[in-house]
Amino acid sequence: MNKTIEIIVTVKGETSVQTRGFTGSSCRDASKFIEQALGQRLDEQLTAEFHQVAITEQQQQQRT
């Protein structure tokens, strides 16, 4: 699947960012340059998939 970053800039000039197609926490790194370029991050919401990937990674580490 393609790695994409979707950005919505509202009429008030605020920007929301969503990442798609990244593995684990790499999405944060991928979108960091947007945050650094634009300004202050007001909030961050981690979706269910982010938590699940973290759980899966933890489980894999415990098995090894």
Next chain:
Amino acid sequence: MLHRVLRRDTVPFSSFASVTQLGNSSAIRAILASVASGVCMFNLVMGTIKTEIRDAAAVRAACDRLKLPAPAQGKHELFSGTVEGLAVKLPDWVYPVVADIPTGKLSFDDFGGRWGDRKVLDRFLQAYAAEKVKIESRRKGHTVTESQLADGSIKLTIQVGGTA
């Protein structure tokens, strides 16, 4: 439907099972398959960013986009005094909006809307943000496509690793 669920679902995985109760669509199976493999194919992080004006090139691009006069660097008179920075003359605004590029601080006197419509400033901030995203994305070699949404928002889709 599925997209809406994912967008608002910010709870830990213990609640993720509720997604499976929606049906047995191929999209849900794809999610579960990606989860099982440890590779996430869908939304991971959503965040909101408040725009700061820190790039003169993006300011110029925003002025071009909105067909405004070119921004001017120097000392500028506002009602409250003289400020130095990159000034943008917005339509029907009495005083310019002045950006201090190193700090991102924006100075203006709109007298609660009597000397300038805040929506016009917001429109400029929107144009700046869109142009800044495009500049930074292309600098990294990504492909950017832009579209306008019904509510006036600008949607930018960055293909990571694409050619600019």
